[in-house]
Amino acid sequence: xxxxxxxxxxxxxxxxxxxxxxxxxxxxxxxxxxxxxxxxxxxxxxxxxxxxxxxxxxxxxxxxxxxxxxxxxxxxxxxxxxxxxxxxxxxxxxxxxxxxxxxxxxxxxxxxxxxxxxxxxxxxxxxxxxxxxxxxxxxxxxxxxxxxxxxxxxxxxxxxxxxxxxxxxxxxxxxxxxxxxxxxxxxxxxxxxxxxxxxxxxxxxxxxxxxxxxxxxxxxxxxxxxxxxxxxxxxxxxxxxxxxxxxxxxxxxxxxxxxxxxxxxxxxxxxxxxxxxxxxxxxxxxxxxxxxxxxxxxxxxxxxxxxxxxxxxxxxxxxxxxxxxxxxxxxxxxxxxxxxxx
Numbered sequence: 001x002x003x004x005x006x007x008x009x010x011x012x013x014x015x016x017x018x019x020x021x022x023x024x025x026x027x028x029x030x031x032x033x034x035x036x037x038x039x040x041x042x043x044x045x046x047x048x049x050x051x052x053x054x055x056x057x058x059x060x061x062x063x064x065x066x067x068x069x070x071x072x073x074x075x076x077x078x079x080x081x082x083x084x085x086x087x088x089x090x091x092x093x094x095x096x097x098x099x100x101x102x103x104x105x106x107x108x109x110x111x112x113x114x115x116x117x118x119x120x121x122x123x124x125x126x127x128x129x130x131x132x133x134x135x136x137x138x139x140x141x142x143x144x145x146x147x148x149x150x151x152x153x154x155x156x157x158x159x160x161x162x163x164x165x166x167x168x169x170x171x172x173x174x175x176x177x178x179x180x181x182x183x184x185x186x187x188x189x190x191x192x193x194x195x196x197x198x199x200x201x202x203x204x205x206x207x208x209x210x211x212x213x214x215x216x217x218x219x220x221x222x223x224x225x226x227x228x229x230x231x232x233x234x235x236x237x238x239x240x241x242x243x244x245x246x247x248x249x250x251x252x253x254x255x256x257x258x259x260x261x262x263x264x265x266x267x268x269x270x271x272x273x274x275x276x277x278x279x280x281x282x283x284x285x286x287x288x289x290x291x292x293x294x295x296x297x298x299x300x301x302x303x304x305x306x307x308x309x310x311x312x313x314x315x316x317x318x319x320x321x322x323x324x325x326x327x328x329x330x331x332x333x334x335x336x337x338x339x340x341x342x
Contacts, residue, residue, distance in 0.1 A: 019220050026045060032206060048154070048156055049268035050264040052261065055180040056160045072116035073207060073209070075213070079115070079116045080117050084122045091144075093111065093112050112136050113149075123161040123169045131176060136155070140155045152214070183293035227275075230277070232323050234263065236283055236321045240254075249300060251296045254291045263278075269282045291315075
């Protein structure tokens with residue numbers, strides 16, 4: 001951890017404003033290549049800034065892979081794709097040592113040694129193979145034959161999965177799912193979007209231009225760490241996650257990793273919206289993609305037709321955000337939030 005003193009409020013605001021400009025240039029480039037809801041690229045950028053990983057769920061053919069490739073090219077990153085199949089081995093992901101001509105051993109690195117890793121159709125491989133990504137996603141390192149290897153920075157996993165009802169798929173283990181900061185559903189395009197897809201992609205798939213570099217991406221991630229979070233925002237995140245744990249129709253609620261995910265994602269969202277502080281709406285906007293996939297419902301909930309999305313919506317509606325009179329915030333933050341809350 002850096003021992004440098006924290007920046008002054010003015011310098012922090014200036015750096016975060018500059019970061020917001022760079023982030024929006026990346027979003028513009030990705031949206032040039034991806035036709036679909038504008039919030040999907042925005043959520044992925046927020047996850048990248050928060051050093052998280054994304055699980056994209058949707059039926060085949062809705063441009064999930066195109067979207068991920070556009071992000072990798074947009075940040076000028078080393079990009080690798082892993083096609084998950086039932087016969088894929090963990091060593092096919094991490095790599096293995098091979099014998100050299102002189103009788104020694106040399107590491108043949110697997111595709112996980114990249115800045116951006118696409119795990120395509122991750123739920124078509126069994127749990128043992130899926131778990132090969134666990135250490136990489138949590139620790140940014142992999143262990144091969146007892147030796148640890150640090151991965152490149154930034155390290156960003158974007159996995160796609162087909163709906164679990166489809167033939168030949170395996171449910172992701174709870175520990176694996178919890179390592180994804182966000183789960184984003186990519187649905188069918190609207191008729192207008194599909195018309196634009198036909199006009200765009202019949203002339204060839206557009207390729208994103210590199211508007212950032214991996215080094216600049218890590219700089220942006222550091223700026224997200226500087227976004228101010230008030231004590232009441234922390235308490236609000238705890239309240240939202242806690243509501244899911246105490247719900248009578250939830251057998252497994254969001255863990256502290258879920259409430260932490262809300263905070264780091266909200267910091268990134270603030271940069272996207274050109275703010276150097278988090279507001280309650282950031283958490284409300286992100287709660288569905290950060291918390292829903294972490295919940296397990298009781299059999300009674302499934303029998304009653306209650307979904308995980310229903311639980312999170314209920315939490316947003318019922319958990320209040322309480323703002324205290326005394327605020328340990330900057331005057332600008334307090335005045336801005338007070339004006340927005342009326």
